[in-house]
Amino acid sequence: MEALARKIAPRLEGAPVRVALRLPGGAQVGHADPDVRLTFSDWSSIATLGAGQIGKVAEDIVEGRVQFEGSMRDLMLAAAHLLPGTPVASDTSWWTQVLRRTRSLVSHTPQRDAAQIQFHYDVSDDFYALWLDPRRVYSCAYFRTPDASLPEAQEAKLDHICRKLMLREGERFLDIGAGWGGLLLWAAENYGVQAHGITLSRNQHAYVSRLIEQKKLQGRVRMELRDYRELDESHGYDKIASVGMFEHVGQVNMGVYFGKILRLLKPGGLVMNHGITAGGIEPGQLGAGMGEFIEKYIFPGGELLHVSHVLRELSLSSLEMLDTENLRPHYARTLWAWSDALEAQLKDAEQVLKASSGDEQRGQKILRAYRLYLAGCAMTFERGWISLHQILAARPDADLNTGSLRGAQSTYPFNREYMYR
Incomplete structure (x- = not known):
């Protein structure tokens, strides 16, 4: 898992703000003097970040599994940078649409x-x-x-x-x-x-x-x-x-x-x-x-x-x-x-x-x-x-x-x- 965190580190370098990740063991990757620091209490949250699941990282913050330091504006700049692509929905399959309509009805x-x-x-x-x-x-x-x-x-x-x-x-x-x-x-x-x-x-x-x-x-x-x-x-x-x-x-x-x-x-x-x-x-x-x-x-x-x-x-x-x-x-x-x-x-x-x-x-x-x-x-x-x-x-x-x-x-x-x- 620490290897995964170190793979994420190069992606942080191109962010519009300085970002650092503090890992569960206490080690830190990313910028030495960050605008935004994310502190992780377990490795699953690191995997979530690596997958670009920004919303799931936000859930981890709400639930206390991840802490952050820095301004909300800087945090959002970092989040947008770490997304793997656009988050705009693009699943047009008929089955997905049927499920969405059924869920909407209920x-x-x-x-x-x-x-x-x-x-x-x-x-x-x-x-x-x-x-x-x-x-x-x-x-x-x-x-x-x-x-x-x-x-x-x-x-x-x-x-x-x-x-x-x-x-x-x-x-x-x-x-x-x-x-x-x-x-x-x-x-x-x-x-x-x-x-x-x-x-x-x-x-x-x-x-x-x-x-x-x-x-x-x-x-x-x-x-x-x-x-x-x-x-x-x-x-x-x-x-x-x-x-x-x-x-x-x-x-x-x-x-x-x-x-x-x-x-x-x-x-x-x-x-x-x-x-x-x-x-x-x-x-x-x-x-x-x-x-x-x-x-x-x-x-x-x-x-x-x-x-x-x-x-x-x-x-x-x-x-x-x-x-x-x-x-x-x-x-x-x-x-x-x-x-x-x-x-x-x-x-x-x-x-x-x-x-x-x-x-x-x-x-x-x-x-x-x-x-x-x-x-x-x-x-x-x-x-x-x-x-x-x-x-x-x-x-x-x-x-x-x-x-x-x-x-x-x-x-x-x-x-x-x-x-x-």
């Missing part, structure tokens, strides 16, 4: 979805508050200028969505997966809509309900603990947004999801679907153990589709795609901002997670997982292994006279000028 019942959402979002509100912006917007920000701060970029994102949807006073607006209420409250307070949000997170539901009461918005805003599949279709919505939610829907339920949106939307109405998309054409997790790490520690049941698959499912549901915008590098910058904020408050985060979990060791494992998750995702967006798309669509009303141009069949003006005025 994983996305209403009961399982509720449990999976609560696993992630109900870790601790105080923990998320340490590294999110003051509005607790937990999705890709929109950096209008290079020097924009994260809070500014998150407000710009909220307004970008409202502008794209052409929200108007008095309209019925639905936010599917409303999180901690950032978009829901922004739309109500700045655009005067009647806003309805849903979530499967008990913590988020309680938090937003308190905000609605504090802001005295009870008559205009409501938040429900509800699955999207259970929404009443008898009173249509003028506009619908879904931000950072459809990643939890599952490949097998995409038709159900977009079909439900169609029935909830009034004829001529608009929907904005904002979510993470896969870098690979075929459905599947990131390779090198990275997808399995996210599944185990962060987002159980999460599934990503390439934007081409998303657009196909949307179109099959009789929604018309109007505008698609790729915000991939915006999400890389957002994630690095979150990562840097968490790294600056590790002691506070450790105490918060210890209190919320009731177990110091469990709290430390959660913290290690989130440190790796935020920085690792920032790396994957930067390198184009996964992406983020905002898709604006309409439910055409079949009236050729609706809209500013004949044949528009919706309120969409069929030019982008209105979004940026």
Whole structure:
């Protein structure tokens, strides 16, 4: 095994940062004065690293079998260098796709979805508050200028969505997966809509309900603990947004999801679907153990589709795609901002997670997982292994006279000028 470690050493020399490996016996290979040092307690983790299974090494870090010293940014530079190739899924065999669809079907019942959402979002509100912006917007920000701060970029994102949807006073607006209420409250307070949000997170539901009461918005805003599949279709919505939610829907339920949106939307109405998309054409997790790490520690049941698959499912549901915008590098910058904020408050985060979990060791494992998750995702967006798309669509009303141009069949003006005025 020591020979294997010494075979890895030459690969470290070409890394963009100085890396050293401390082996179980105490010997060290790599740079004498490293930016990143990985200390291994058993040889199996060395073999995992040698195989390029970066996600499995991350699991070993979470479980305490590997310790690291150095910054998360440097660690990610080293990790990307040690990958044997691109981690973008490329297995297109029919049997693999059948297995993925079967797994998706089993994983996305209403009961399982509720449990999976609560696993992630109900870790601790105080923990998320340490590294999110003051509005607790937990999705890709929109950096209008290079020097924009994260809070500014998150407000710009909220307004970008409202502008794209052409929200108007008095309209019925639905936010599917409303999180901690950032978009829901922004739309109500700045655009005067009647806003309805849903979530499967008990913590988020309680938090937003308190905000609605504090802001005295009870008559205009409501938040429900509800699955999207259970929404009443008898009173249509003028506009619908879904931000950072459809990643939890599952490949097998995409038709159900977009079909439900169609029935909830009034004829001529608009929907904005904002979510993470896969870098690979075929459905599947990131390779090198990275997808399995996210599944185990962060987002159980999460599934990503390439934007081409998303657009196909949307179109099959009789929604018309109007505008698609790729915000991939915006999400890389957002994630690095979150990562840097968490790294600056590790002691506070450790105490918060210890209190919320009731177990110091469990709290430390959660913290290690989130440190790796935020920085690792920032790396994957930067390198184009996964992406983020905002898709604006309409439910055409079949009236050729609706809209500013004949044949528009919706309120969409069929030019982008209105979004940026």
